[in-house]
Amino acid sequence: MKKLINEPADVVDEMLDGMVAAYPDGVRRVDGTKVLVREDAPVEGKVGVVSGGGSGHEPTHAGFLGPGMLDGAAAGEVFTSPTADELSEMIQACDSGEGVLCVVKNYEGDVMNFETAGEMAEMAADTDVAQVVVNDDVAVEDSTYTSGRRGVCGTIFVHKVAGAKAAQGADIDEVQRVAEKAIDNVGSMGTALTSCVTPEKGEPTFDLGEEEIELGIGIHGEPGVERTGIMDADAIADELTGQVLDDLDPSGEVATIVNGMGGTPLMELFVVNRRVQEILGEEGLETWNARVGEYMTSLDMCGCSVTVLDLDEELKELLSAPAETPGLKV
Amino acid sequence: MKKLINEPADVVDEMLDGMVAAYPDGVRRVDGTKVLVREDAPVEGKVGVVSGGGSGHEPTHAGFLGPGMLDGAAAGEVFTSPTADELSEMIQACDSGEGVLCVVKNYEGDVMNFETAGEMAEMAADTDVAQVVVNDDVAVEDSTYTSGRRGVCGTIFVHKVAGAKAAQGADIDEVQRVAEKAIDNVGSMGTALTSCVTPEKGEPTFDLGEEEIELGIGIHGEPGVERTGIMDADAIADELTGQVLDDLDPSGEVATIVNGMGGTPLMELFVVNRRVQEILGEEGLETWNARVGEYMTSLDMCGCSVTVLDLDEELKELLSAPAETPGLKV
Numbered sequence: 001m002k003k004l005i006n007e008p009a010d011v012v013d014e015m016l017d018g019m020v021a022a023y024p025d026g027v028r029r030v031d032g033t034k035v036l037v038r039e040d041a042p043v044e045g046k047v048g049v050v051s052g053g054g055s056g057h058e059p060t061h062a063g064f065l066g067p068g069m070l071d072g073a074a075a076g077e078v079f080t081s082p083t084a085d086e087l088s089e090m091i092q093a094c095d096s097g098e099g100v101l102c103v104v105k106n107y108e109g110d111v112m113n114f115e116t117a118g119e120m121a122e123m124a125a126d127t128d129v130a131q132v133v134v135n136d137d138v139a140v141e142d143s144t145y146t147s148g149r150r151g152v153c154g155t156i157f158v159h160k161v162a163g164a165k166a167a168q169g170a171d172i173d174e175v176q177r178v179a180e181k182a183i184d185n186v187g188s189m190g191t192a193l194t195s196c197v198t199p200e201k202g203e204p205t206f207d208l209g210e211e212e213i214e215l216g217i218g219i220h221g222e223p224g225v226e227r228t229g230i231m232d233a234d235a236i237a238d239e240l241t242g243q244v245l246d247d248l249d250p251s252g253e254v255a256t257i258v259n260g261m262g263g264t265p266l267m268e269l270f271v272v273n274r275r276v277q278e279i280l281g282e283e284g285l286e287t288w289n290a291r292v293g294e295y296m297t298s299l300d301m302c303g304c305s306v307t308v309l310d311l312d313e314e315l316k317e318l319l320s321a322p323a324e325t326p327g328l329k330v
Numbered sequence: 331m332k333k334l335i336n337e338p339a340d341v342v343d344e345m346l347d348g349m350v351a352a353y354p355d356g357v358r359r360v361d362g363t364k365v366l367v368r369e370d371a372p373v374e375g376k377v378g379v380v381s382g383g384g385s386g387h388e389p390t391h392a393g394f395l396g397p398g399m400l401d402g403a404a405a406g407e408v409f410t411s412p413t414a415d416e417l418s419e420m421i422q423a424c425d426s427g428e429g430v431l432c433v434v435k436n437y438e439g440d441v442m443n444f445e446t447a448g449e450m451a452e453m454a455a456d457t458d459v460a461q462v463v464v465n466d467d468v469a470v471e472d473s474t475y476t477s478g479r480r481g482v483c484g485t486i487f488v489h490k491v492a493g494a495k496a497a498q499g500a501d502i503d504e505v506q507r508v509a510e511k512a513i514d515n516v517g518s519m520g521t522a523l524t525s526c527v528t529p530e531k532g533e534p535t536f537d538l539g540e541e542e543i544e545l546g547i548g549i550h551g552e553p554g555v556e557r558t559g560i561m562d563a564d565a566i567a568d569e570l571t572g573q574v575l576d577d578l579d580p581s582g583e584v585a586t587i588v589n590g591m592g593g594t595p596l597m598e599l600f601v602v603n604r605r606v607q608e609i610l611g612e613e614g615l616e617t618w619n620a621r622v623g624e625y626m627t628s629l630d631m632c633g634c635s636v637t638v639l640d641l642d643e644e645l646k647e648l649l650s651a652p653a654e655t656p657g658l659k660v
Contacts, residue, residue, distance in 0.1 A: 018603040022588075055597065233334045265627060266388035292349075297595060
């Protein structure tokens with residue numbers, strides 16, 4: 001295993017220290033936890049918007065902390081949910097009295113721990129807690145770690161929309177409403193060319209032959225829907241985009257993300273984006289905003305995912321609102 | 331070889347189409363070339379700032395197109411300089427009559443072709459062309475493709491500083507002056523954990539054993555200064571940062587980039603940044619701005635580089651100026 005790490009057991013802790021060292025004016029760590037919050041949290045008069053989950057998906061989650069997006073981000077160990085205790089500390093640290101919306105990706109551990117954490121915060125500090133569960137992966141219905149669909153890269157849009165609404169001073173019901181609207185209108189599907197290697201295990205999470213790729217992969221190396229021979233970029237774009245569009249059936253304007261899984265160069269993501277945008281055009285859709293880069297990764301996995309968000313005027317307005325956060329490229 | 335590409339020979343062309351498809355309101359392609367320019371180039375009353383070089387370093391160069399940074403970016407084939415003809419077309423497309431500054435990384439092909447291109451543009455369109463050569467890599471004095479030091483990730487600071495000065499309406503001499511100031515005050519050094527694989531060749535550019543890393547590596551897989559056993563992240567940060575500081579001898583405030591080489595997850599870059607910032611603190615330096623992410627890559631190479639820029643008030647003001655470009659994270 002070749003990784004830029006020290007002791008594998010320290011990797012999350014040291015990553016968080018490295019994030020604070022990079023953005024000391026932007027984020028701070030809640031003492032004794034693996035929770036990062038906006039330096040000025042809780043923000044007076046504003047609903048808190050928080051997220052979290054296992055580490056290994058960077059820039060998700062802490063990369064989206066900042067004005068206009070997240071107030072708090074809890075990091076679990078690699079591919080492991082944060083504890084309910086830490087999630088509850090995060091929720092309380094981000095509550096200015098207006099309540100806190102938790103954006104949760106649909107994995108059993110995350111959903112359960114966020115639910116418990118919400119109850120803990122309500123009991124401990126009378127915090128008004130709401131929760132939305134992102135389940136945008138159209139590839140599989142149930143999976144290794146989920147009942148229902150997995151939450152993947154579409155989560156970025158939910159963070160952005162909820163963060164923007166909260167920044168405008170909306171109440172918690174309104175922030176939850178727009179987050180749910182984004183969830184209802186987003187779909188994603190990914191593919192892996194290689195497995196990822198977790199620091200603790202030090203070897204590939206799953207085996208994929210030299211001539212194989214896996215379609216419909218999850219972001220923790222969970223099985224996808226089909227293992228097939230190597231396909232070219234256009235064929236992969238056709239498959240991923242086609243399945244998302246079949247499921248979502250958007251019309252009019254969309255926003256897209258061609259997301260890298262961690263080990264794939266940006267060059268290749270743009271090659272995929274070329275075909276994704278062609279397909280959308282052929283389907284009579286207009287891309288209002290396209291993002292290409294790493295948003296929801298799986299350590300060093302090579303591969304990509306395609307996310308499509310069906311837009312209306314409200315979602316467009318919230319997506320265009322200002323956000324100051326290191327993970328969100330223009 | 332597993333890559334998200336179609337025909338290897340088409341990869342640069344299709345990448346550029348994918349960039350235009352992502353940012354149709356921001357960039358356009360100069361017909362019949364591999365040159366991308368700002369959609370509104372040439373910008374009236376403003377010195378043009380352009381760059382370019384081989385492909386495979388994305389988001390460099392076209393990822394830095396936009397208000398406050400680059401007006402033009404020429405893409406060669408992978409790891410190959412753009413032709414003088416195309417560079418000349420770029421220069422002319424970015425000249426509003428105020429002249430054009432070319433930011434060139436110090437590789438013999440790039441320097442020669444940019445020089446020829448400048449002469450061509452001067453002859454063809456009476457364009458006032460200036461050139462600066464970035465040579466920030468402290469690892470080696472001469473190398474495979476260079477006389478003198480190689481230009482690597484410090485180039486990003488030169489783009490930002492020159493782009494900001496030009497956006498303020500400065501004349502070409504002033505834009506050149508601040509670019510040279512940035513060049514005089516920046517140093518970088520990198521390491522590779524793995525080779526990169528070019529699309530055309532389809533196999534590693536060089537061999538690096540399972541238990542080996544290379545220090546002082548270039549961004550095209552050129553040899554570094556030392557091949558050694560696997561080191562942990564802190565030891566690598568010590569080595570890279572130490573050598574940059576020895577060479578640069580900064581004082582007071584600095585800006586830093588911990589840059590990923592393409593295949594390394596963001597998690598690992600933050601682990602490296604943790605130690606880099608510790609070292610700077612131990613040396614009595616204050617980090618005014620820290621960037622962590624992929625800025626100057628080498629296809630799918632795993633590894634990182636550390637860049638330090640010694641600051642003064644003018645450089646700080648130019649670095650803080652607004653820029654709207656997809657490659658520059660907050």
